[in-house]
Amino acid sequence: MAKLIIQQSPSLTGKVRISGAKNSVLPIMAASLLAEGESEIQDIPALRDVFVMQELLENLGASTSWNGKKGSMKVKADGLKSYEASYELVRQMRASFLIMGPLLAKMGRTKIPLPGGCAIGTRPVDLHLKGLAALGAQITQEHGYVEAYADKLIGARIYLDFPSVGATENIMMAAVLAEGQTMIENSAVEPEIVDLANYLNAMGANVRGAGTDTIKVTGVDKLTGVVHGVIPDRIEAGTFMAAAAITKGDLFLENVVVDHLRPIMAKLKETNIHIEEIENGLHIMAKDRCKAMDIKTLPYPGFPTDMQAQFMSLMTIAQGTSMIIETVFENRFMHASELKRMGADIKIEGRSAVIEGVDRLTGTQVKATDLRAGAALILSALIASGTTEISDIYHIERGYYKIEDKLRALGANIERVSE
């Protein structure tokens, strides 16, 4: 099992290019199932989750080809031969469930294992199923699998009880080939939803209102493959911003959409971090120890739950007492106990965490319990005295492309070792 070994590091300085967004790539790869002809998706980070999705598409009968040098993937899904997803793949990645909408629309049928819970919560799929049922799918659940079929999907008006990102995406992808108009109300408004809608529209779909809380989809007869570059990863960018803040560094981030980062920038500005917008990028400079802050995670444009763990790291050495309220996932504080092993002072009560800033953290052995928890441990390790050893880094590799190389280039003492 590979580990990251991190020594206390100097302030990070230099330039870093942000990769394409994992959370855009995965739904867009799933959506490529809808097209006739070939699609090419560009600026894809070479991450484990991307290759799980590729295997899933291949198993369904799509042909794919990965160009590692360009970071692009071609997908052609003309001759799909299967409508079933394997448990082995869905178990590895919840986002596999995003093939449900496209398969229903393209093949009129799908069978897919119910994704189980994961480290951050139970994560049900009821809203996905409710939306697809409203479009006319007959859905049954047995032996841990969901089966759905529909001779023809018919547009409908769907209200989501919560603006779920995955449910919005699945319903949108099913609706593009449905008959008539679908309206998704209280839809998610994340930038990744807009990226997916742009890809679908480029293929010939008629999706309006993505990025607002009401999405209107008018069904079309067919979609055709296109070339599409995905948006930059706002969570990777946020993680490097937090790295600059925690190490009192001076970083230039290239390939970012500044508007997508406003919720993160607003919090950093509150805590003494200097941020300057430059062309296609951001300059982040931190001179002093940051001030305590309070955050409440919310769907976009609120503060992202995917940045909560990294900000907790920042708060552990901030001046004063900080508070976090996690409203999106019910069990997303697993990193707190690992940070406490490094000397952090954190109290958890339900969905709230109170963090008393301490003067220093100390390196030790810790384990990544999920993707963003792992990123938080890396940030803390950069300033902890001595050596930190992070195990279970496969979680981190699901979402951060070459993180150790990128950090090392900025001056971090970080090494990946395989045992």
Ligand code: UD1
């Ligand atoms: C996506 C992101 C993930 C991010 C999350 C919230 C991808 C691949 N992953 O996950 O990184 O943390 O958005 O921004 O894009 N829920 C239900 N029923 C449902 C669906 C969701 O109750 O049918 C609940 C979930 O349990 C959770 C909340 O809604 O508490 C948000 O989930 P959702 O927005 O669906 O997140 P994902 O799409 O799974």
